[in-house]
Amino acid sequence: MMFFYDIFISFKNCIIYYFRNGEAANPQRARKSSLRKSQPPPLKRYINVAVTGPVDSGKSTLVNAMRGVEDEDEAPVDSLGGSSKALPRSYSYPANPRVLLWDLPGIETHEMKQHAYLEKVDLRSYDFFILTTSSRMEEEVLYLAKEILRMDKSFYFVRTKIDIYMRSTKQPNFTQGDLLREIRKYFSKKLQSIGVNIPRIFLLSALQVDKFDFENFIETFNSQF
Structure with a gap:
């Protein structure tokens, strides 16, 4: 008993x-x-590059353009996050087998704003960032930039879909070069205001890789690693 x-x-x-x-x-x-x-963490034997920004900022199209493939030509690395757009998706980078490109969910996705977003995507796990926007400098973009700086990590700033903006903007006394300089100056000022001394800014279209800053962006990225 x-x-x-x-x-x-x-x-x-x-x-x-x-x-x-x-x-x-x-x-x-x-x-x-x-x-x-x-949420599986990024694999540390790779250089994990996160492509992040607001919803509809052209992140996925940029990742495909960097890899030289058409949309959905290749599925994500299936052991690193699945195919759902609610989770980070990783892709190999043909120009450098040591690099993994991570297509992160948009920061404006439902229930994924600011602190919740950082926890969801585990932002600290990545080594380098490509911060995207397809419009003006939004609050969420500056928030991400500040967090990346707080982690003592680096990023490129990419203004995507610049071809659409150039077609829709008509200023009689401005050439295309003038407009691009003004846009670059605008983003540079915004980034410097949060402590980025020498912002690396690229104005490009992922659908027109032979125009604007795309070629310079790829050359700079490849030399980074």
Whole structure:
């Protein structure tokens, strides 16, 4: 009889310890633990480059253009995040087998704003960043830039879809070169205001790789690693 009583007491003590000290006592920690388990970290044997920015900023198209492929020509590396756009997706980079390009979800995606976004994509896991926008300098873009600087890491700033802007903007006294200089000056001023001394800014179209800054962007990126 004492044997069964001892088993009962041991079981009871285990239950008490679990609720006092385990994940049941801290639901928030339990949720974070579950989130970490569901999101595989980038592989450290690679140089992990994150392409991030707002929704519809042309991240996926830029990744494809960098890799020299058409949209959906190749599935993501299937062991590193799956095919859902709600999770980071990784792609090989033909010009450098040591590099993995990560197409991160847009920061404006539902339930993925600011602090929640950083936790969801595990921003600290990446080695380098390509920060994109297809319009003016949005609050979310500056937020990401500040966080990257806070982590003491570097990024390129890419203004995508510049061809669309150039076609839709008509200023009689401005040449294309004048407009591009004004755009570059605008973004440079914004980035310098948050502590980026020498911003690396590229104005490009991922659909017109022979125009604007795309070739310079690729050359600079390849020399980075």
